[in-house]
Each structure stands twice: as structure tokens, then as C-alpha cells.
Amino acid sequence: MTAPDRRRRMSTITDVAREAGVSVATVSRALRGLDRVSPRTRERVFKVATELDYVASPTATSLASGRTQVVGVVAPFLTRWFFATLVSSIEKTLRQHGHHVLLFDLEDDTYDQRLPLSQNMLWKRVDGVITLNLPLTVQELELVDRLGLPLVAIGTPVADRPNVRIDEDLAMRTATEHLVSLGHERIAYIGTVPSNAAHIQTPQARLDAFRDVMRAHGLQEHPDWILESDWTADSAASDTRTLLASADRPTALAAASDEMAMGAMAAARAEGLRVPEDLSVIGVDDHVLSNVLGLTTVRQDVAAQGREAAEILLRALGVDTPGGSTSAVVVPTELIVRASTAPPPPST
Incomplete structure (x- = not known):
């Protein structure tokens, strides 16, 4: 079967394995970046997968690995510039490593209340959690622990979890x-x-x-x-x-x-x-x-805080990313003087 003929139908992982001369399991490990695959074999699998326009099924990959490659981002508000900027930075960083964001907006009808984080939101849907300036209740933290999810907090710390913040x-x-x-x-x-x-x-x-x-x-x-x-x-x-x-x-x-x-x-x-x-x-x-x-x-x-938190979480999930901190990062601040401040009026 020629390459044009193969492309008339959707390629499968079996097609990739046959063309690369390896097992289906080896193709799966190579495309997921797991160990026990030589660099030469990994390169051949990627080359064949590209030629065949093979795209792995996210559902199948999740079932095989137990991973969703999705990170839950939990925010008290999403209509504010600060939180929107964090989410954008987190998503871009995760995307570079084949992961994506599932957003949980806990905003309620009133400013001084929020919705609770529940098991239905997280179970079998995310591999980890990033909280955005949000203290968790004891019950919410117990839920995260029970599900075995790594967690990184931006801003407000969460007990014994990595934290990215400013002073x-x-x-x-x-x-x-x-x-x-x-x-x-x-x-x-x-x-x-x-x-x-x-x-x-x-x-x-x-x-x-x-x-x-x-x-x-x-x-x-x-x-x-x-x-x-x-x-x-x-x-x-x-x-x-x-x-x-x-x-x-x-x-x-x-x-x-x-x-x-x-x-x-x-x-x-x-x-x-x-x-x-x-x-x-x-x-x-x-x-x-x-x-x-x-x-x-x-x-x-703000973008740096989102980037740092995403990289820390990815490292907790076994993904090789730049940097090395896995616990705490304090991002520096800087005074920017513009036109809205001056000495007080002479009469005061």
C-alpha cells in the first residue's frame, strides 16, 4: 500500500508498528515519551507516525497510562485580569509538553463566597491541580490527597504543597x-x-x-x-x-x-x-x-508565576522541564513610577 493510499483512511497504532517494524507496545511507549525505548527506535517511530499522519487517541492513551494529560486549574474568579493572565500562561506552558488545562471557576453569586471543589470535578479527569490564590478547606485538601493528585498553589499557600507567589x-x-x-x-x-x-x-x-x-x-x-x-x-x-x-x-x-x-x-x-x-x-x-x-x-x-507553577507540576508528573525547584518560588516585584504620583499640593 502506497503512502497516498494509506492516507485515504485514518492510520492506527497497528499501522505505525507494522511500518516501523516494532510492537504496538513499543509504539505506545515511544509516543508517550516513556523509558525502555532506544533513541534510534523512538526516532523511527516518530518518523513513521508523522508519515502516516497518526494521531493517538486521547481516550486510549488515558486508559493505557492512567493519565489524562490534563491539569485542573482552580480559580475563585475568572473575570479578573490577574486570573485570566495566570490561566493563559499555565495553558501555554502545559501545551508545550502535551498537557492541557481543565478550568474550574468557583465564583459564586456573591464576592465573599465560592463554590466547593468536588470529587466529580477531579476524579479521572485530571492528573494534577493548580490553585490560583485560593485557600482550600480541610475537606478539599483531603479530597485531593485521596485522589493522589499533586498540587501546586499560586499565591495563597496550601499546606505542605509547592507554592509560587510574590512577597x-x-x-x-x-x-x-x-x-x-x-x-x-x-x-x-x-x-x-x-x-x-x-x-x-x-x-x-x-x-x-x-x-x-x-x-x-x-x-x-x-x-x-x-x-x-x-x-x-x-x-x-x-x-x-x-x-x-x-x-x-x-x-x-x-x-x-x-x-x-x-x-x-x-x-x-x-x-x-x-x-x-x-x-x-x-x-x-x-x-x-x-x-x-x-x-x-x-x-x-503574573505570567512568570503561571509558568513556574506549571513547570513544577509537570515535574511532579514525571515530565522533564527546565528549572529545578519543586517546593517554593518567590517571584520578584518592582516599583514602576509613572504619571499618577507626585509630591502633595503645596497647600497641604
């Missing part, structure tokens, strides 16, 4: 210290959340760091200037309007995220305030729009 304390300290270095003493903060919020750890760490810097410099913390928000630009714009409309207002505002900083900037404009002449604003993240809007921020490399 949240340092990021917010850097942002607040920047405002203080410009001469600001009347500084507000936006980004507190209810104590039962789905991702409480990051907001709390950033608030604590802000307060530590204020105390270290002997600056007064105004309780009414510590604002709660759901970490969206729309909410922050609404949450800051009353404060910015007041005669007794701050000269600077530190936002726990760039999206909230953007909302505060919009509220300032709506109140006739100039940024930074009347109000300096700084955020944390370096959102994709921050450069366009001239927002001063503390940059975190």
Missing part, C-alpha cells in the same frame, strides 16, 4: 513607601474585604503592610480612609467617591490592586480632582492597561 508584604510596603518618600502624610487605602472572602489572605497581607509603613513613619491612620472594595474598577470608583468629595480628603491613595487604582482615578476625575496634582494614586500588579493610563504601580510578573 505580598514587600509589594505593598514598596507602594506605600513610594508615597511617603514623595512627602505624603495623608494617605488613604482601598482594598479591604470581608473576613470570609474567597481570597482573604492577599488583601489582608497588603492591608497589614500598609499599616506597618504608616506606623513606622509615625503617620496617622484615618479609619474612614481605609476602604472596602470587591477589587474591581467599577466598585472602587463607587467606593472612593464619598471620600474624594469630602473637604477633608487625602493627598494620596494606595490601592491594593491596579484595577482599584484605576477606579479611584476615575472617581477623582469625576470629582474634578487632578491626578497627580490633587491626588496621587498607586496600585499593585502592573495591569495590562496600567502603562496606557500612566498608573504608578508595583509590578508583579
Whole structure:
């Protein structure tokens, strides 16, 4: 049978084995990258498989290996830039090694609640799990352990599991210290959340760091200037309007995220305030729009965090990837000074 004739029908693994002169089991091991196949044989199998346009059945491969080559990515929200950027980076990294993402969005109808992670989501569907800034309950962690799934956490740590994160304390300290270095003493903060919020750890760490810097410099913390928000630009714009409309207002505002900083900037404009002449604003993240809007921020490399977490998980699954860390990675942050911060007005 000639090559054109063979291509008129879908090639099977038996066809590849016959043409390569090896067993079906050897073809399966070679195409799955397993040991006990010589480099020369592996090369011949790949060459024949390419010539025959053979594509392995994912279902058959899964049944044979017990692996799905799918990683579950669990997020509290997917509509936010931070989580979307992480998912994109994770998917691209996994794809390079023949794995893919199964996405679990646990967002509920309210900001301070989320859906639980269940056995039906994970069992026989994924080889491992990556959590995105999400604390797991005892029951959820027991489920992951019972299913024997390796887990890597981005952001909020999960007990005794590899973790990829930034130094949240340092990021917010850097942002607040920047405002203080410009001469600001009347500084507000936006980004507190209810104590039962789905991702409480990051907001709390950033608030604590802000307060530590204020105390270290002997600056007064105004309780009414510590604002709660759901970490969206729309909410922050609404949450800051009353404060910015007041005669007794701050000269600077530190936002726990760039999206909230953007909302505060919009509220300032709506109140006739100039940024930074009347109000300096700084955020944390370096959102994709921050450069366009001239927002001063503390940059975190979100894509790098997704990439590191995916590589750690792949190594746990026996895939050879660059790097060597299997436990903890702290991705550095950097102050990016743009047009939204300046010294306070002379009259203050």
C-alpha cells in the first residue's frame, strides 16, 4: 500500500508498528515519551507516525497510562485580569509538553463566597491541580490527597504543597513607601474585604503592610480612609467617591490592586480632582492597561508565576522541564513610577 493510499483512511497504532517494524507496545511507549525505548527506535517511530499522519487517541492513551494529560486549574474568579493572565500562561506552558488545562471557576453569586471543589470535578479527569490564590478547606485538601493528585498553589499557600507567589508584604510596603518618600502624610487605602472572602489572605497581607509603613513613619491612620472594595474598577470608583468629595480628603491613595487604582482615578476625575496634582494614586500588579493610563504601580510578573507553577507540576508528573525547584518560588516585584504620583499640593 502506497503512502497516498494509506492516507485515504485514518492510520492506527497497528499501522505505525507494522511500518516501523516494532510492537504496538513499543509504539505506545515511544509516543508517550516513556523509558525502555532506544533513541534510534523512538526516532523511527516518530518518523513513521508523522508519515502516516497518526494521531493517538486521547481516550486510549488515558486508559493505557492512567493519565489524562490534563491539569485542573482552580480559580475563585475568572473575570479578573490577574486570573485570566495566570490561566493563559499555565495553558501555554502545559501545551508545550502535551498537557492541557481543565478550568474550574468557583465564583459564586456573591464576592465573599465560592463554590466547593468536588470529587466529580477531579476524579479521572485530571492528573494534577493548580490553585490560583485560593485557600482550600480541610475537606478539599483531603479530597485531593485521596485522589493522589499533586498540587501546586499560586499565591495563597496550601499546606505542605509547592507554592509560587510574590512577597505580598514587600509589594505593598514598596507602594506605600513610594508615597511617603514623595512627602505624603495623608494617605488613604482601598482594598479591604470581608473576613470570609474567597481570597482573604492577599488583601489582608497588603492591608497589614500598609499599616506597618504608616506606623513606622509615625503617620496617622484615618479609619474612614481605609476602604472596602470587591477589587474591581467599577466598585472602587463607587467606593472612593464619598471620600474624594469630602473637604477633608487625602493627598494620596494606595490601592491594593491596579484595577482599584484605576477606579479611584476615575472617581477623582469625576470629582474634578487632578491626578497627580490633587491626588496621587498607586496600585499593585502592573495591569495590562496600567502603562496606557500612566498608573504608578508595583509590578508583579503574573505570567512568570503561571509558568513556574506549571513547570513544577509537570515535574511532579514525571515530565522533564527546565528549572529545578519543586517546593517554593518567590517571584520578584518592582516599583514602576509613572504619571499618577507626585509630591502633595503645596497647600497641604
